[in-house]
Amino acid sequence: MSQPTRQPDRNLIDRYQDFRTRRFLKHERTYANLFPRWRTQSRRRLLVVGLAITFACMFVVSVLSAVNMRWAPLAWLGACIVFLPLWTMLQIVSGRQGDAPEAALDEYEVQQRNSARSIGLTITQYLMLIPIGYLLIASIYLQDTDADVAYAGALMSLAVLVFGGCAPAMILGWSRPDPEQ
Template sequence: MSGSIGHAPHNLIDRYRDHRTRRFLKHEQTWASALPGWRTRHRRRLLVGALAATFVAMFAISIACAAGVEWAPLLWLPACVVFFPVWIALQIVSGRQGDAPQGALDEFEIAQRDAARSVGLTVTQYLMMIPIGYLIFGSVITRGTDENMAYAGGLMALTVLLVGGCTPAMVLGWVRPDPVPED
C-alpha cells in the first residue's frame, strides 16, 4: 500500500513534465518565426539593455516614492508599458530558453539554462537585501510612522523579483551567438 502512495506523485510529476514539454514545444513552434529581425545577438542585446534601463527606472520610482514624491507612483505605469513588450520580445527572440523544460533542450542548452538560472537566483538574493534593509532599518528609525515606506519597499521588492526572474533570459539573450541561417 505504501508503495502505491509513493509511486503516484512520481507519475503525476512525470505527466506534468511531459505536458509542460509538449506545451513548450507547441508554443516554440508557434513563435519560431516571429520577430525575425530581432533574433540577432546585437538586437537581443538592445532588448537586454532596454530591460536593464526599465529596471533602473522602476527602482528610481521606488526611491522617489520613499522620498514622498506624490506623483511618483504614477510613473510605475509607463515603466510597465515599456517593460512588458520588451520582456515579451526578448522571450520570443531567445526562444524562452531561460524557462524551458528539460525535455525540450539538449545537454548544452540545459547547462546554459541552469547556469543562467543560477545567476538569476544569486542576483535575486543579493539585490533583495536592499528592500529588506530599507524596510527593516527604515521602520526602526521611523518607528513605523512613514506611510510611504511600505509602498516604496513593495516596489523595490517587486523590481528586484522582476530583475531576478528576467536575469536568465537576459543572460542567455546576451551570450548566445547569432542563429545559424537556414538553407
C-alpha cells in the same frame, strides 16, 4: 504463470513536466518565425539593455516613493508599459530558453540555462538585501512609519524579484551567439 509487469503510475510532477514540454514546443512552433530580424545577438542585446534601463527606472521610482513623491506610481506604470513588450520580444527571439523545460533542450542548452538560472538566483538574493535593509532601517529609525515606507519597500522588492526572474533570459539573450541560418 507470471504476472505481467505493471509500470508504476507516473507521478503528478512527471505528468506536469510532460505537459509543460508539449506546451513549450507548441508555442515554440507558433512563434518560431516572429521577429526574424530581432533574433541576432546585437538586437537581443538591445532588448536586454532596454530591460535593464526599465528595471533601473522601476527601482528609482521605488526610491522616489520612499521620499513621498506622489507622481511616482505613474512613472512605475510607465516603466511597466515599456517592460511588457520588451520582455515579450526577448522571450520570443531567444526561444524562451531561460525557462524552457529540460526535455525541450539539448545537454548544452540545459547547462547554459541552469548556469543562467543560478546567476539569476544569486542576483535576486543579493539585491533583495536592499529592500530588506531599507524596511529594517525605516522601521527602526522612523517611529511613525506610514504607508509610504511599506509601499516603497514593496515596489523595491517587486522590482528586484521581476529583475531576478528575467535575469536568466537576459543573460542567455546577451551571451548566446546568432542562430545558424
